[in-house]
Amino acid sequence: MFHAASAQKYVDASTLTIIGRTCPMEGHPYYRVDTTRYRFDNATIRHYCGYPAGVAVLFTTDSRRIEARWTTAPRSYGWNMTPVLQRGMDLYVRENGVWTMAGAARPGLQDRHASTIVEHMDGQPKECMLYLPAWSELLTLEIGVDEGASVTPLESPYKHRVIVFGSSVTHGASASRPGMTYPARMSRMTGIEFVNLGYSGNCMLQPEFARLLAETDADAFLFDAFSNPSPKMIRERLDAFVATLVKAHPDKPLIFMQTHWHTAGNLDQEAAKFHRERINTADGMMRRLAKQYDNVYFLDGEWFFGRDAEGTIDCDHGSDLGYDRMISERLPRIRKILRKYGIR
Structure with a gap:
């Protein structure tokens, strides 16, 4: 109708x-x-x-x-x-x-x-x-x-601004409506503006995005950066990507989140092998970078949509249930880091 x-x-x-x-x-x-x-x-x-x-x-x-x-x-x-x-x-x-x-x-x-x-x-x-x-x-x-x-x-109610750069998960697939994407929901829950910079299928640690983020003014940066690039891309691009942002924002928190487990890998053996290699590659490199740089953080764990495979629309993109679970797991850890910088 x-x-x-x-x-x-x-x-x-x-x-x-x-x-x-x-x-x-x-x-x-x-x-x-x-x-x-x-x-x-x-x-x-x-x-x-x-x-x-x-x-x-x-x-x-x-x-x-x-x-x-x-x-x-x-x-x-x-x-x-x-x-x-x-x-x-x-x-x-x-x-x-x-x-x-x-x-x-x-x-x-x-x-x-x-x-x-x-x-x-x-x-x-x-x-x-x-x-x-x-x-x-x-x-x-x-x-x-x-x-x-x-x-x-109406004047914006938000005093602090966090740029959220990421994949289709950040872009919004597959929330039920625009206000149910996880950056929008976290904004309303915290009073901190989480700005959605999701690029479905195209968040691959490119130098062009590093330049955009380096030239963007914000209080903090949150990254869903490992859902799109291959393990090879992560190995080749992540160090330079992080170095560019640390140089541009030496005193700002740069918070990288692990990607989620794609539930297609529960039965598809090729998918399981690919996703496990990507998760392990991101995990190993980010743990090293978080030690190398004072203001770089890594939120590990790939099961934030749940282990029961009920948190996605299509084995890949979150449903409202999946994003409920993601926010419950991720947001307390994010807020703890932000409070260290007076962002609350």
């Missing part, structure tokens, strides 16, 4: 507060990274720079209903992710200091979308955070409200 929007007034979302961008791009308000400054040769990486995974629009409104109409660039839906994660949005409202989901903007089958997100509210001012599509370039976005209602930018 297509849920059409019928608001009486629309506001261009680009005039409101936008968070979650690593390197904003003029003329493209929802891009995570400026592709004129960072000219990646890989076309898929360039496309992903324009996918607003983890990007959110903040605003305050006293409207009784909130709607959206938006356009996305043409692309096919992925089979292992929900439509709302790929082209839709979800809205959170903050009450008494807690962000609560208020509704979802349900996408259509084409590239132009309109949806009622929430209605019949009490008309009191609401602090809102609208997470944008994780797997589509967002071309336009308007927020719809009642005639006479106000819509004003």
